[in-house]
Amino acid sequence: MTAIDLKILDPKIGQSIPLPTYATPGSAGLDLRACLDQPLTVEPGQTHLVGTGLAIHIADPNLAATLLPRSGLGHKHGLVLGNLVGLIDSDYQGELKVSVWNRSTTAYTIEPGERIAQMVIVPVVQVQFNLVEDFSESDRGAGGFGHSGTR
Ligand SMILES: O=c1ccn([C@H]2C[C@H](O)[C@@H](COP(=O)(O)OP(=O)(O)OP(=O)(O)O)O2)c(=O)[nH]1
Numbered sequence: 001m002t003a004i005d006l007k008i009l010d011p012k013i014g015q016s017i018p019l020p021t022y023a024t025p026g027s028a029g030l031d032l033r034a035c036l037d038q039p040l041t042v043e044p045g046q047t048h049l050v051g052t053g054l055a056i057h058i059a060d061p062n063l064a065a066t067l068l069p070r071s072g073l074g075h076k077h078g079l080v081l082g083n084l085v086g087l088i089d090s091d092y093q094g095e096l097k098v099s100v101w102n103r104s105t106t107a108y109t110i111e112p113g114e115r116i117a118q119m120v121i122v123p124v125v126q127v128q129f130n131l132v133e134d135f136s137e138s139d140r141g142a143g144g145f146g147h148s149g150t151r
Contacts, residue, residue, distance in 0.1 A: 009095050010035050010053030017053060017113045029068065029118030032098060036112040042102040047082035050098045050116060058090040064124045067098060067117050078104025081117065090124070 012035055013019060020030035034040070035053030042048055058065060067086030073079040082099030098117045102108050110116060 007055045007057060007093075008053070009055045010051070012113075013053045020054070020119070029120045031070065031115035032067070032096060032117045032119055033113050034098075034110050034116045036110065039109050039111050041107050041109045042079065042100055043107050044078075044102055044105050047099055047101045050100055050110065052096045052098060055093060055095050056088070057093045058088070058121070061090050061126065062124055063090055064088060064122055065096075066120050066122055067096070068120060070115060070118055073116065077108045078102055078106070079108050079110075079116070086117075088119070 008019075010017075017033050017035060020032060022030060032052045032054065035051045040048060040050065056065065065088035067081065067088065069080040080101050080103055082101035086096075086098065088096065096119070100110065100116060
């Protein structure tokens, strides 16, 4: 199990806003909460950048963090991420921010401390490119975007 340090930016974290925790031993994601002083209404079609009050420095270049929507918020209320997926670099030290996008036709009000997204730590492999004349043949070749049909 890899542990990374979490650095707290906002005094609300751990006080009025609890620290993120894994809900169950099998949880992949840590819920991130809206660090707001007052409720924020996101009108249909609008996006807002919402601070979490939390900064992490992953440091290990073999790891990154992804920010993903919470399924309940996304499915029931249309509140997803304006950037679809957030990618947190291992050398980022700023506040984690969540771009919330209301893709529904109904306004949604985020309460201070509400869990608005989830963060998943993922492995990263960096590559170096070697320029070649040809690829060795593969079964798929350049086929993609549905070329194999739907059934
Ligand atoms: O949802 C997000 C996405 C990114 N970040 C932070 C962490 C990440 O390491 C940094 C840069 O993100 P990204 O590389 O996606 O941003 P960019 O638009 O390419 O800008 P930059 O020039 O800052 O890299 O912003 C967030 O806090 N939330």
